[in-house]
């Protein structure tokens with residue numbers, strides 16, 4: 270278990286909805302951002318058309334239930 274200790278961990282794979290493609294895509298160039306409400310979100314680009322996509326994340330990123 271060797272996880273790199275980064276303060277803003279961008280998930281390796283984030284799926285978001287591309288409004289241009291009207292489809293769900295795995296976004297590229299993922300960046301962790303915080304919305305005005307203080308909620309974490311992932312910002313990335315559609316790999317197909319390059320449109321910026323946003324995916325809101327839960328406050329606690331917990332992959333295991």
Ligand SMILES: [Zn+2]
Pocket residue numbers: 287288289290291294315316317318319320
């Ligand atoms: Zn697209």
